Amino acid sequence: MKVIVGSRGSKLALTQTNWVIDRIKNANPNVEVELKVIKTKGDKIQNVALDKIGDKGLFVKEIEQELLEGKIDIAIHSMKDMPSVVPQGLKFSYVPEREDFRDVIILKEGYNSLKELPQGAKIGTGSKRRKYQLLKYRPDLDIVPIRGNIDTRIRKIEEENLHGVVLAAAGINRLGMENKINNKVFYVDEDIILPAPAQGILAIEIRENDHRIEELLKPIHHEESKIQAEAERGFLEAIDGSCHIPVGALCTVNGEEISLEGLFGLEDGSAMVRKTVKGKKEDARKLGFNLAEEIREEMGKSER
Numbered sequence: 001m002k003v004i005v006g007s008r009g010s011k012l013a014l015t016q017t018n019w020v021i022d023r024i025k026n027a028n029p030n031v032e033v034e035l036k037v038i039k040t041k042g043d044k045i046q047n048v049a050l051d052k053i054g055d056k057g058l059f060v061k062e063i064e065q066e067l068l069e070g071k072i073d074i075a076i077h078s079m080k081d082m083p084s085v086v087p088q089g090l091k092f093s094y095v096p097e098r099e100d101f102r103d104v105i106i107l108k109e110g111y112n113s114l115k116e117l118p119q120g121a122k123i124g125t126g127s128k129r130r131k132y133q134l135l136k137y138r139p140d141l142d143i144v145p146i147r148g149n150i151d152t153r154i155r156k157i158e159e160e161n162l163h164g165v166v167l168a169a170a171g172i173n174r175l176g177m178e179n180k181i182n183n184k185v186f187y188v189d190e191d192i193i194l195p196a197p198a199q200g201i202l203a204i205e206i207r208e209n210d211h212r213i214e215e216l217l218k219p220i221h222h223e224e225s226k227i228q229a230e231a232e233r234g235f236l237e238a239i240d241g242s243c244h245i246p247v248g249a250l251c252t253v254n255g256e257e258i259s260l261e262g263l264f265g266l267e268d269g270s271a272m273v274r275k276t277v278k279g280k281k282e283d284a285r286k287l288g289f290n291l292a293e294e295i296r297e298e299m300g301k302s303e304r
């Protein structure tokens with residue numbers, strides 16, 4: 001039996017996809033797995049700020065089309081880049097174990113922490129979630145909009161004379177970057193920057209009725225990561241967040257109990273609400289919806 005796995009061609013996407021492919025092969029030694037690299041619209045538009053060119057889905061559509069047409073059997077994405085609604089005929093399969101959910105700041109050489117940066121230090125990020133949470137912690141920072149893949153963003157520390165850039169720890173860890181660069185990788189506590197919903201979680205997308213493929217993926221299932229994805233993405237869906245507004249979420253699983261913390265802000269960062277709810281793990285998605293409702297309500301009060 002042969003299966004074709006589709007992926008974007010960025011270094012991170014390929015590393016993630018090959019990680020999943022290795023695990024599929026290990027669990028199913030008789031299956032032949034082929035990698036197919038697919039170029040998406042998001043890969044073609046390089047110079048426009050991400051928050052100015054539409055929405056999530058930019059890195060996804062072409063890959064989902066090939067999945068629907070049977071040109072590939074499995075698609076691997078970063079779950080945090082996935083739109084809240086999966087197209088008709090497709091679904092997410094088993095969720096593998098999550099990488100680090102935190103954000104990191106790659107600091108200019110000579111600096112070791114966020115605290116010690118000078119007044120007015122320049123930090124590069126294109127994400128409003130990262131921007132407004134950082135400004136809440138350090139209102140003096142000068143946030144500079146940047147985008148590009150991980151290497152490009154790290155290069156901008158030099159090119160644009162920044163004190164640091166914010167990235168997802170998951171990407172840095174998966175690429176083993178910490179050992180490849182001279183810069184200090186500073187892991188930001190989630191109390192300071194709540195991560196994006198499902199940051200560090202991979203999405204394995206398949207055709208809805210493809211039980212044959214689903215069976216191959218079963219051994220890579222990680223229960224806790226699946227519950228986190230459900231709760232955090234439930235929140236994302238209900239809050240109706242786009243990448244134009246600050247949205248963050250983090251679910252913690254403790255036996256049968258889960259807690260879900262969410263963050264939602266106005267587009268200009270003038271108001272932000274952060275709140276935690278607790279519930280049962282089988283209600284993960286519903287808990288996400290409840291949290292969104294509570295946060296919306298609180299946001300309404302603060303706007304009046």
Ligand SMILES: NCc1[nH]cc(CCC(=O)O)c1CC(=O)O
Pocket residue numbers: 078079080081166167168170171198199200201202
């Ligand atoms: N926004 C792009 C993106 N999508 C997923 C990751 C990293 C991996 C992950 O969060 O799962 C990144 C890079 C980043 O935010 O630094």
